[in-house]
Amino acid sequence: MMIGSLNQTGRGNDLNDGHAYPLLIRELLASGLRTASDQNIIYADRHNASYAEFAHRVRRLANLLCHAGIGSHSVVAVMDWDSHRYLECFFAVPMLGAVLHTINFRLSAEQVLYTINHAEDDLILTHRDFLPLIESIRSRLTRPPRIVLLEDDPMEGLPDYALGEYEAMLSEASADFAPPDLDENTRATLFYTTGTTGDPKGVYYSHRQLVLHSLTVAAGLGSIPGPGGLHRDDVYMPITPLFHVHGWGFPYIATLLGLQQIYPGRYDPTKLLHLIAHHRVTFSHCVPTILAMLLAAPQAATTDLSRWRVLIGGAALPIGLAEQARAKGIDVHAAYGMSETCPFLTVADMMAPHRGRDNLPTRVATGRALPMVDVRVVDPSMHDLPPGGPVTGEVVARAPWLTEGYLKNPSASAALWEGGYLHTSDVGYIDPDGTLHITDRLKDVIKSGGEWISSLAIESVVSQVPAVTEVAAVGVPDNRWGERPVLVLCVGAAEPSAVEAAARSAICEAIQSGRLSKWASPDHIVFMPVLPKTSVGKIDKKAIRVRLAAAQ
């Protein structure tokens, strides 16, 4: 009878000093097994396994990897949709002492090539959907990794360079595996983050960091009373790809707590809504655009979402989207963090008495620091700014789970940790009650006369002016003030002078009501037929600044 052991004897093989208890990922799985060995882990209605069966498969996978030559410090990459197999890799790879590289398959082929070479992947487990991508870059891999194929319905024809197919190999592997004791600072995961410029940067986490992130987020969300937070009766489904900061760490947290887990496979609004309704999913997390996509799907109108709690991150939660979700009965709120922070730093504080339909500003604020998280807002000399605004500064943080740096990039790592705190490159302020508000990205904030003016705040006001289809506020060099704001507008076929007057009037009003600082009124308003965009479709403020400089 399996009641919570990872193997026949339930422990590692190196227990000379039982007291020195390392914080290891194997303990997250063991904890879930002890409380929930009968609980289910479900993959898109195609696969349903108990935690006990899941642990069994993890042990087989560990042996499969061992036989493929994977050991301590090997790097094992995965390219898959959100599946139970991916979750198995979340545990088996680090439990061997190897590093799990979660490949972002949405990057360009060139970037994927760069990350595989940079990470020095030894083996890639890939869904058949990504074989064409692998094949397109294979000749340029500096040391071609071995390939294991993942697919739901194994087809004929394994590529000649593949070791084999996952399920076939798994069924041949022994389930007898005792995860070794490791140093808790052993690297467990690695993934790449991309900015608007430069090569992707590798961010990595140790066993200790992932365990501490899991325990603390579980304590922080668990301690929220009533229907909020995250508790053992929740049914969990990620809608953030597992390659994205290990699904924001929630697959580890859900396993630790022994929750029922649903992995949706490739994202499709109809399928996601079906899974939420069918499995009575109560807890998910996603970026705002995914939530908007789900709410816009035709099936949303007939799907009961009133049991669903959604934690929004990755970008600010627009108040309009929050309102729309609340109208469907969804318990939506924001959280804040980044790839370099594992990811969580703060969570919107959904404690009574603030809870309820009418506290949208609390729901969309980036929230209060989790336990053990030291978040500060500082000036460029690292002095704390007074709480409450209106003065804003850079958000910096310490916590037990922030990345040590960027892989093989000491100068970027040193800049990240300058002054002993991790620099988020976000700008904001902290309320007297401890709530963090993000007002801008550091590179976009307009530094004028010692004040920091939020480009986002200006854009938010002007975006509501009729006929404005796109808007950007950027800082341009100014001899007296350092920088001054310039507003760039797209107005389609409307008359620019009329829109300019309306925009100036909206800004005036916002300044008078205190929503904008008095320095925020733009010196110039410039019209463009269309705004330049980055490769992922975001407005490219760097390109706008270059254009404005050229036009002077």
Add this chain to the structure above:
Amino acid sequence: MMIGSLNQTGRGNDLNDGHAYPLLIRELLASGLRTASDQNIIYADRHNASYAEFAHRVRRLANLLCHAGIGSHSVVAVMDWDSHRYLECFFAVPMLGAVLHTINFRLSAEQVLYTINHAEDDLILTHRDFLPLIESIRSRLTRPPRIVLLEDDPMEGLPDYALGEYEAMLSEASADFAPPDLDENTRATLFYTTGTTGDPKGVYYSHRQLVLHSLTVAAGLGSIPGPGGLHRDDVYMPITPLFHVHGWGFPYIATLLGLQQIYPGRYDPTKLLHLIAHHRVTFSHCVPTILAMLLAAPQAATTDLSRWRVLIGGAALPIGLAEQARAKGIDVHAAYGMSETCPFLTVADMMAPHRGRDNLPTRVATGRALPMVDVRVVDPSMHDLPPGGPVTGEVVARAPWLTEGYLKNPSASAALWEGGYLHTSDVGYIDPDGTLHITDRLKDVIKSGGEWISSLAIESVVSQVPAVTEVAAVGVPDNRWGERPVLVLCVGAAEPSAVEAAARSAICEAIQSGRLSKWASPDHIVFMPVLPKTSVGKIDKKAIRVRLAAAQ
């Protein structure tokens, strides 16, 4: 405005490597401050301070101690009833890098003398109530520590050997204090545990261990949905003395979560019931005898206890007491641990669908392992026993917060950790669903023909026989079986032969129904007018075995 900083700049003074984030007790206080700076910490209706004011006093206390010569590795002892001042010591002493020695003032004067000398206390903060005790042993202290006096209503006449009175010294101390960065393995606390024989043994914990215990218990209890567990809307009051395993760790957990906290001072049933009702206390913990004492107090009949959740530890929760508490609407359940385990290992699993009035067996079971806790039941060769009983074995454990050993006692430390697991000296079995059941103490279990017979189980059956006032089942040497059970009874004025017949009949019935093993039927029944007791009033089975051997 104070929003969550421990000092003007909010951090320690040694941040060359911000990424290496040690797990320190200062972070528990900082976390509580960030979420609950306005929340209250109340002392017996005499003192009420916000978390911000509390942190202010902690900083003053740290400076007070510094000026008294306390620094890294000093030992600071406290003898006090449960007060806000005691809680201030819980933080200020370890935050300095010093060790907090919580003196058990219920020990004999000789034992207190032994612990002060063994711990090498540098300073003792003591309530005036314990001055006579101090004075009685002062001449035999190997290096007389400095004394600071704690009292609610400062009286005239400070002893000439005292440094001063706490509140007066606090008011003169600066509140400007930046807790230093420490190694997370720095010793934070020390206290003594007593067995039936030998000197008290010193048990100690590091910052890392106390932080991990706090985070994990918070995650484990927080993840319980609905009205169970421990959440941020709970009002906390300990009814376990703060010297007892740091109040079972809950003062640290309550502070981490920012709960309202009530410290009751000296225990008195009337006062405790008043505080529970007046402050609408929702969460407490105590030993069974304290709960029985409260329920027996006249005021209990008129006090609404239906919001009160009580976690019972220190001894088995009798099902009759649990039933009595449930009749008052109290959400009572057991937990399990010991001085050497910080203390928690398992908590009765109060998850739906088991919850409710009718699941008393779940409430009184010692429960399921907390996350990160590896609990096993093993035979003497450290092999796991099959789950589900009836075969029982010793309970051994690993977790990130178990004491490294006994202070200055390497042989006892080695025995505690023999085979890489901490030996609890408790006997039990684990259900297939992961629930741990404790059946006996190792030293009391009767080892007969390779089977372990629970003395507690026999006693439980016989204690229900009319006229039996006291009962003990002990093992006596037997050439064939190793040991065989002998039953020792006190029956007052009743006719022994009639009681013996009734007892044998009750045992028979219990064997037939499977509640006792078939080896449990005692070879002999012996009558004594009264059973020998230990100094703390427990039945002394060791003395009984000596008497039985002498009588043979």
